[in-house]
Amino acid sequence: MDYAYSTTMEAVRKSGKHFTLDERGQIQALHREGFSLRAIAARVGCSHTAIHYELKRGTPERQAARGRSPQYTANRRNGYTPKVLKTSAGEVPISVPRDRDGSFTPQIVPKRQTDVSSIEGKVLAMYARGMSQRDISSTIDDIYGFMLSAEQISHITDSVLDELHEWQNRPLKAFYPFVFVDCIYVSMRGDKGVSDQAVYVILGYDLKGKKDV
Known part of the structure; x- marks a missing residue:
């Protein structure tokens, strides 16, 4: 006292x-x-x-x-303001903290910003590192203050499958005078959990010195 x-x-x-x-x-x-x-x-x-x-x-x-x-x-806290964000996985409702004199400014999702579609890149980067959907959702919650469902995360990760298949099936040159083959082991998530899998990388140089992977 x-x-x-x-x-x-x-x-x-x-x-x-x-x-x-x-x-x-x-x-x-x-x-x-x-x-x-x-x-x-x-x-x-x-x-x-x-x-x-x-x-x-x-x-x-x-x-x-x-x-x-x-x-x-x-100044004091003064509850929350509802807000709907537009993401590549659909609309996500969040609650934004507010104060009495209106001086608080959110840093992650600024005022009047409703489009955070760039979150897709972050989700894909985490997924590529072998993070589970639960870990991805928790990380997004820590950063943005809302959680993505497993369905929303799957929608984001599946969105690049068409591009991946197109790249894998692209036509290659008929002849590569120089070819380098290497292998790395990475942790990959499958039906039975995470395990180390061999990933082969083949790099070829064509007659003009351009390379293909």
Whole structure:
């Protein structure tokens, strides 16, 4: 308990008076009309010391006595604002924190931004690293404040399958004078969980020095 508050309560206890909300309103009104502390105390029925500290409530001096700056104590959380984001997996509802004076600015999804379709690239990058759908959803929740369902994640990862198949079936040159073959082992998720699988990389150079993988 800070000194200013304890002094106020001690003065009130000595006067045998605890201020009600109506009395506090009356004190503030009389003070604005120019009444002296003793005149206000006489009307309310307490000591002028109690009136003095009552008028200090919420002032910068009182806040400084509590070790807080006025800027820190003036603003407070004020619930959440619903917002719908557009992603490549569909619309996702989120709740954006807000404050009383409107000074809070979200950093991940700024104000008035509703399109976060770039999230697709992040999901694909995590999926390529072998992360499970649950881990991907948890990571997105940590970053953006909302979770993607398994169906939404599958929709994103399946969206590149057509491009992958097209690339795998593209026509190659008839002849490559130089061919390099290498193999790496990567962790891949299958029906039986994650296991190390061999991935072969074949790099070929054509007659013009251009390379194909």
